[in-house]
Amino acid sequence: MKEKIFTPEAPIPVGPYSQAVKFGNLLFVSGQVALNQETKQVEGDIEQQTRAVLTNLGKILSAAGSGMEDVLKTTIFLADMGDFPRVNQVYASFFGETPPARSTIQVAKLPLGALVEIEAIAFVP
DSSP: OEEEEOOTTSOOOSSSSOSEEEETTEEEEEEEOOEETTTTEEOSOHHHHHHHHHHHHHHHHHHTTOOGGGEEEEEEEESOGGGHHHHHHHHHHHSOSSOOEEEEEEOSOOGGGOSEEEEEEEEOO
16 A cells, blocks of 8 residues: 655645655655745755755655665756766765666756756665
8 A cells, every 4th residue: 555755854745746655665756856945946056956855855765764775766857968967976975885776867847947856766674
């Protein structure tokens, strides 16, 4: 049976979706953008946004009893593939010696004018 995961520590969804859904020992985390909960705006350059997205992802993982070390797969959506090296630099600092599998895609536009959005699939021990 699927279970909705929610934490007030991460941005509240801006649409009809869950922050994450747990099914058995798998956790599916919705795409996260660098949404400031107070201003309801996406803020910062690509490094700041990537850091905020991964920090929020970590908070959602924690709420489900998981962690960054349990992430199996991520998908990164970029507004500009030219930001790829800068995103990689921040991304690498959040994952240890065994980073998850990953896809990176350039898209035409992201919600709220974001520069980066990241979704994840994780194991819940």
